[in-house]
Amino acid sequence: MSQDSAFPIRAAWSPVRRLWWLRPWSPNPLLRPSDRIEAVLRLVVALAVVVAIPIAGASGTAAYTGAAARIRAEDAAKFAVSAVITDKPERTPSHLPEARVRWTHEGRPDTATVRVPNHAAPGDHLTVWLGPDGTPTAAPRRPGAAALTGIAVGAVVLNGTWVVAYLLTQGAVWLLEQRHEVGWSRQWRQFNSPIEEDPQ
Structure with missing residues (x-):
């Protein structure tokens, strides 16, 4: 092995040797x-x-x-119903469209105001997720x-x-x-301090 090819090995080992x-x-x-x-x-x-x-x-x-x-546990209690938009969607202060929708579940009609797509219009159908109490809730989260x-x-x-x-x-x-700098400064001052001459 030439000296040039051995140099990178020595350079790579130098930090390890320093740590040792x-x-x-x-x-x-x-x-x-x-x-x-x-x-x-x-x-x-x-x-x-x-x-x-x-x-x-x-x-x-x-x-x-x-x-x-x-x-x-949360998703197990949710169920979906098919609802129809009954009113024209309106923008909320956060610029999200909401509209009044109507659905029927187990023979009982119900209504609520929910989020709707941007292109929604009265008469459109959409899926609404309901919680155990029958009120709209968030859709099940992805796995x-x-x-x-x-x-x-x-x-x-x-x-x-x-x-x-x-x-x-x-x-x-x-x-x-x-701490090292303080020690070096103290030693440097002692080194530079004038040496007292012996009395004659």
């Missing part, structure tokens, strides 16, 4: 106590980042299971809604843990650097 030299239990006498503290902190943060992955997965799975059960809930919860837990770990690490490193 900066390990907290290193016998290197040049390592300051603050360097060892920083190394321990980075190890703890790295462990927390790794542990956060299965925790986020478990949280997302639990959220998905709960959301799926809740959606099934993927529970999966999206689980993914969102897992992502929030994982990203939140990583962000907190990063901020804690950066804050601790900043404090250690400030």
